[in-house]
Amino acid sequence: MKENQYDQTAFFEKYRQFPRSVAGLQAAGEWHELRKLLPDFTDKRVLDIGCGFGWHCRYAAEEGARQVLGIDISKKMLTVAQEQTSFENVSYRQLAMEDMAFAPDSFDVVLSSLAFHYTPNFQEVCEQVFKSLSAKGSFVFSVEHPVFTAEGRQDWLYDEAGKPELWPVDHYFTEGKRQANFLGSQVTKYHRTLTTYLNTLLTVGFTLEAVVEPQPEPRLLAEVPGMADELRRPMMLLVKAVKAV
Structure with a gap:
């Protein structure tokens, strides 16, 4: 099994207290933009890669999806997802994204939220997605934006008063492994340039339909402490691609 920080008890309990873990999509700063990219789910077969607590799976079911499968490497995340899901057409499976091997034409829609910066094999994952799509x-x-992942530590440089002063961007063109401090733990992530993300999709055979660098939803700027600082640099990258053939 691949590296999986989310099944470490201390880390998982902290992650469960995250605003987006508690309140779901409405607490996700990018949701208002990501939702615009989603297709009509009516009668669609849907795969959610790195589904976590299953928020997007349940949303797809609510929007009329015929069948939804959520996969995640974390058993603890999937246990919670199952407990919170009442839709009979939504199922979950413990599976690392790198181990996907679905048959051709298995899905009409493939989603993934903030998961691909955890894999060193983005192109292989995209190839599997392309094969499995109708x-x-x-x-x-969505992924963490390359400006956010480049330097590695994923933290501000602070002034003498302890306020965020600058966001460091360094080694941008040096792709690969980074060690980030997240919820008090060292978490391995993988940095890629914007060029790599987009050209990989084109190389695999996808047609790009939209690329979005989302700003936080305005209402969250007042509701969530520190959210206003997210206007100072991009944290996320959203992409919509289509298998045109």
């Missing part, structure tokens, strides 16, 4: 199927995902 013709004209949609691939919509």
